[in-house]
Amino acid sequence: MIGRIVRKLGPGFWPLSIRVPVVVALLMMGVSALIGNRVLAGLEETQERHLQQLASAYLDGLSASLIPPVLRDDVWEVFDTLDRAKQRYRALNVKWAAVTNGGANVIAASDPARFPSLQKLPDAIAANFSPVSEVTLDEERESAHLSRALLYQEREIGRIYAEADIGALLHERAGVLRTLLLTNGVLTLFLALAGYLAVRRMLNPVSLLSSHLDQAAQGAIGPIPEPIVARQGREYQRLFKRYNGLVRAVSEREALAADLAEEERLASLGRLASGMAHEINNPLGGMFNALDALRRHGERETVRQTSVSLLERGLSGIRDLVRSTLATYRGARGSRDLARADLDDLRLLLGPELKRRSLTLSWDNRFDESLQLPAGPVRDVALNLLLNACEASPEGAAVTFRAELRDACLVLHVADEGPGLPPDIRDYLIQAQADATPVNRRAGLGLWIVKRLCAEIGAELVLPQTERGSEMRVMIPGRVEALRDVA
Amino acid sequence: MNSTVKQDPIRAPARTQARRRQALAWLAAAPIILSGASLVRAQSPLNFGLTPVFLTNDLELLTRLETYLAQKTGREIALVQRRTYEEITGLLLSGQLTAAWICGYPFAQYRDRLSLVAVPVWQGQPLYRSYLIAGSGRNARSIDDLRGDIHAFSDPNSNSGFLVTAALLAERKLRPEQFFRQSFFTYGHRNVVRAVASGLAQSGSVDGYVWEVMASIEPELTGSTEIVSRSQLLGFPPIACLKTQEESVETRLMRDAFVGMAHDPAGREILGLLKLDGFSVEDPGLFDSIAKNMLLVRALNT
Numbered sequence: 001m002i003g004r005i006v007r008k009l010g011p012g013f014w015p016l017s018i019r020v021p022v023v024v025a026l027l028m029m030g031v032s033a034l035i036g037n038r039v040l041a042g043l044e045e046t047q048e049r050h051l052q053q054l055a056s057a058y059l060d061g062l063s064a065s066l067i068p069p070v071l072r073d074d075v076w077e078v079f080d081t082l083d084r085a086k087q088r089y090r091a092l093n094v095k096w097a098a099v100t101n102g103g104a105n106v107i108a109a110s111d112p113a114r115f116p117s118l119q120k121l122p123d124a125i126a127a128n129f130s131p132v133s134e135v136t137l138d139e140e141r142e143s144a145h146l147s148r149a150l151l152y153q154e155r156e157i158g159r160i161y162a163e164a165d166i167g168a169l170l171h172e173r174a175g176v177l178r179t180l181l182l183t184n185g186v187l188t189l190f191l192a193l194a195g196y197l198a199v200r201r202m203l204n205p206v207s208l209l210s211s212h213l214d215q216a217a218q219g220a221i222g223p224i225p226e227p228i229v230a231r232q233g234r235e236y237q238r239l240f241k242r243y244n245g246l247v248r249a250v251s252e253r254e255a256l257a258a259d260l261a262e263e264e265r266l267a268s269l270g271r272l273a274s275g276m277a278h279e280i281n282n283p284l285g286g287m288f289n290a291l292d293a294l295r296r297h298g299e300r301e302t303v304r305q306t307s308v309s310l311l312e313r314g315l316s317g318i319r320d321l322v323r324s325t326l327a328t329y330r331g332a333r334g335s336r337d338l339a340r341a342d343l344d345d346l347r348l349l350l351g352p353e354l355k356r357r358s359l360t361l362s363w364d365n366r367f368d369e370s371l372q373l374p375a376g377p378v379r380d381v382a383l384n385l386l387l388n389a390c391e392a393s394p395e396g397a398a399v400t401f402r403a404e405l406r407d408a409c410l411v412l413h414v415a416d417e418g419p420g421l422p423p424d425i426r427d428y429l430i431q432a433q434a435d436a437t438p439v440n441r442r443a444g445l446g447l448w449i450v451k452r453l454c455a456e457i458g459a460e461l462v463l464p465q466t467e468r469g470s471e472m473r474v475m476i477p478g479r480v481e482a483l484r485d486v487a
Numbered sequence: 488m489n490s491t492v493k494q495d496p497i498r499a500p501a502r503t504q505a506r507r508r509q510a511l512a513w514l515a516a517a518p519i520i521l522s523g524a525s526l527v528r529a530q531s532p533l534n535f536g537l538t539p540v541f542l543t544n545d546l547e548l549l550t551r552l553e554t555y556l557a558q559k560t561g562r563e564i565a566l567v568q569r570r571t572y573e574e575i576t577g578l579l580l581s582g583q584l585t586a587a588w589i590c591g592y593p594f595a596q597y598r599d600r601l602s603l604v605a606v607p608v609w610q611g612q613p614l615y616r617s618y619l620i621a622g623s624g625r626n627a628r629s630i631d632d633l634r635g636d637i638h639a640f641s642d643p644n645s646n647s648g649f650l651v652t653a654a655l656l657a658e659r660k661l662r663p664e665q666f667f668r669q670s671f672f673t674y675g676h677r678n679v680v681r682a683v684a685s686g687l688a689q690s691g692s693v694d695g696y697v698w699e700v701m702a703s704i705e706p707e708l709t710g711s712t713e714i715v716s717r718s719q720l721l722g723f724p725p726i727a728c729l730k731t732q733e734e735s736v737e738t739r740l741m742r743d744a745f746v747g748m749a750h751d752p753a754g755r756e757i758l759g760l761l762k763l764d765g766f767s768v769e770d771p772g773l774f775d776s777i778a779k780n781m782l783l784v785r786a787l788n789t
Binding site: 075083113 | 637639668669671672673674678681682685686687688
């Protein structure tokens with residue numbers, strides 16, 4: 001659960017208007033890091049080279065001046081030379097300098113209080129100097145340690161030690177780093193913001209299209225108004241026009257489907273009416289005969305009773321048929337809950353169709369009204385399934401109907417012994433969207449109506465594989481009756 | 488005080504400016520020269536030696552002094568500077584200098600060969616003192632408190648910068664190397680103050696006149712030092728010439744120029760820079776006390 005939430009928060013789910021600026025910012029940061037690294041490395045290299053050159057010049061100058069006084073152990077001359085060099089090489093920022101003699105004793109230092117003459121240079125200080133390199137950098141202490149042997153006739157007569165303050169160089173480096181970070185940060189932020197605004201502006205038409213598609217998914221499909229289309233760039237204009245063309249095509253197809261459905265309804269109605277007329281006509285002959293018998297032999301008790309009885313049965317049959325029809329087609333979409341009789345009435349309605357095709361109906365209605373279900377859609381579903389089964393069945397075949405309750409669902413089974421559902425219609429029923437129109441007339445408008453109604457009431461249409469004929473199962477979720485009592 | 492080559496007639500005999508002036512003088516005075524009435528301008532320059540007793544190597548002062556002397560003597564002047572007293576004294580004794588501002592100690596050393604031209608007057612008298620100085624805050628009261636120090640002297644031929652202290656030690660039957668842990672020469676009184684102020688030396692021997700003038704000009708430097716003791720009054724470092732030249736025209740010209748300095752506006756400006764009152768003609772006996780110290784030190788070394 002948490003993993004799914006985290007995945008949903010991941011960059012893959014971010015909107016494009018965020019993703020692009022983030023990518024721009026990341027690229028900028030990468031470029032800044034690369035450039036910054038190069039600049040700092042270059043600066044460091046230049047600084048070190050300059051320091052090396054300056055240090056070499058300092059040591060060269062000192063060596064030339066110091067050899068005679070070092071040979072004489074001339075304290076003052078050494079001190080004066082160091083003191084003057086400090087002023088002359090101000091750029092090197094020498095903190096202190098000391099000169100030792102062959103015995104490693106300090107002859108003089110620029111800071112005599114720290115390094116008194118005639119004493120050894122403290123080990124802790126001497127340890128900072130490299131015996132092989134003239135210049136060593138200690139960035140932690142912001143110091144450069146300089147040392148050079150004083151050679152006279154190839155003998156080391158003494159050594160110069162000096163410590164230069166490189167704080168200014170390091171501060172300059174830090175300053176450059178700060179400036180780079182600040183500049184790049186501001187630039188990155190600015191570009192990210194500009195990217196965000198630009199992408200958002202660029203994606204505006206996409207958002208508009210997306211919102212129209214969302215509306216279409218909810219059934220309210222409509223074209224993008226022409227003034228809005230006209231405001232777009234060429235690419236989006238083309239896209240919007242294509243979308244509007246699609247909307248028009250869908251609307252036309254829906255209208256056509258509605259017409260076809262109406263035609264199918266009327267055709268079904270015609271078949272039913274024809275059956276009903278036949279049903280009514282059949283007893284009518286007997287009833288007229290009974291009337292004729294009454295007219296002629298009405299004084300006879302037996303004739304009268306037989307004729308009246310015949311008339312009563314005939315009229316009762318007609319009345320039942322009319323009632324069922326009225327119940328089915330009057331207020332079919334009412335909010336009334338489904339009753340057991342609503343399903344049983346269907347058997348009566350199917351009577352003429354069954355008779356016309358010489359079909360037998362196996363009827364098993366186990367609905368006990370313990371679930372609350374909308375009467376109209378459920379009955380329409382069942383009627384259309386049964387009519388479809390009748391149409392698919394060969395003459396003399398059997399059609400099976402079963403209604404039962406399972407897991408708070410009303411399950412309707414309708415089976416026939418026909419040739420089975422063609423694969424394209426099976427795919428259409430299983431895969432196509434509820435509001436998709438049937439591909440062609442062969443798909444059967446009755447089944448299209450079933451699918452739409454199923455989607456409307458949240459029912460699931462299942463088509464189990466059968467060896468013979470076809471079976472359709474509709475699972476319609478309902479509310480438990482007890483809830484209504486509680487309410 | 489370090490040597491300045493440009494005034495050195497031995498290394499660089501004539502300066503451009505002097506040449507130009509000389510050329511102009513030649514042109515202007517051509518008829519007179521032809522008559523032989525002003526041969527003085529064609530004569531060799533007067534060489535004047537300066538030792539590090541001199542307070543400063545300020546080029547402005549040197550230029551003013553040169554101009555003043557040239558104007559007063561009517562002769563071209565060449566200022567000669569050397570690092571040590573010994574070098575200047577050597578040039579003077581060998582006759583390469585007309586006169587030189589030396590120290591009382593070389594004068595005492597070569598008294599039989601040298602004569603006084605003039606003696607500076609400081610604070611109303613031709614006298615000064617030698618100071619023993621130490622780092623400030625040390626609270627030393629006499630030379631005895633300085634035993635075992637690294638000590639800075641000015642010059643081995645300086646009275647105030649060496650001889651006075653050596654004589655003090657000689658009175659104690661000690662030589663400097665026996666009393667001090669180490670001693671060195673800085674060849675300049677100002678350098679002695681620098682050495683002590685920086686801590687390079689714990690104590691030093693310095694010209695009292697130099698220290699006092701520095702105290703008014705560079706108080707931050709002398710502020711790092713304190714005076715341990717002052718010597719008795721001694722003869723101020725004099726301007727001397729060879730005894731054989733005592734009465735020569737050149738010596739008289741020089742003497743008149745120095746003695747008359749206090750009465751000349753340009754001369755007073757130079758005296759102002761030097762913080763001196765003037766120059767006077769003094770008796771060589773002024774340096775007897777220095778000679779006495781010299782003998783004291785020599786006696787210990789022999």
